[in-house]
Amino acid sequence: MTEPRGTGPAGIRTVSELTGLSLDTLRWYEREGLLPLVERGPGGRRRYSPAAIRFVRLVQVLRRTGIPVEEARVQVRDPAAARRPRAAGAEGVRGAKLSFSLALVSAGFPAGTDRLP
Numbered sequence: 605m606t607e608p609r610g611t612g613p614a615g616i617r618t619v620s621e622l623t624g625l626s627l628d629t630l631r632w633y634e635r636e637g638l639l640p641l642v643e644r645g646p647g648g649r650r651r652y653s654p655a656a657i658r659f660v661r662l663v664q665v666l667r668r669t670g671i672p673v674e675e676a677r678v679q680v681r682d683p684a685a686a687r688r689p690r691a692a693g694a695e696g697v698r699g700a701k702l703s704f705s706l707a708l709v710s711a712g713f714p715a716g717t718d719r720l721p
Contacts, residue, residue, distance in 0.1 A: 613643065613651035623660050630660065637677050638663045 620627050633639045634650070641656035652660070659680065666676040 613645070613653050614657065616650045616652070619652045619657055619660060622657065623664060625660070625664065633660070633663055636673055638673070638680055640680065 614622070616627055616630055619625075620630060623630075625633075630639075630650075634642050639656060639659050641653060641659055643651045643653065643656075645651040663676060663680065666679065667673075671679070
């Protein structure tokens with residue numbers, strides 16, 4: 605997976621080619637609240653900034669780890685949520701923290717990232 609050419613926003617087709625996700629999957633991720641940074645250009649077309657593309661990659665990695673969509677949504681909206689205790693107990697929290705940390709690094713965020721743009 606490479607970065608799009610240039611520094612401007614990429615269209616949905618380019619992001620699909622970069623990530624291997626279908627256009628429908630990208631649209632679904634956005635509808636489900638997993639991609640908060642997707643902007644709209646003139647004519648209502650989706651425009652993905654480099655940060656939005658990193659979010660796409662983050663969601664891909666989170667989904668590959670088996671994290672349910674609802675949990676991925678919580679972690680994308682509030683990365684600190686992975687660090688808070690849950691009813692699942694300490695083991696579940698450690699697993700969620702590790703999965704989220706690995707997902708961040710795999711998606712291209714710097715190690716130690718606590719906040720997403």
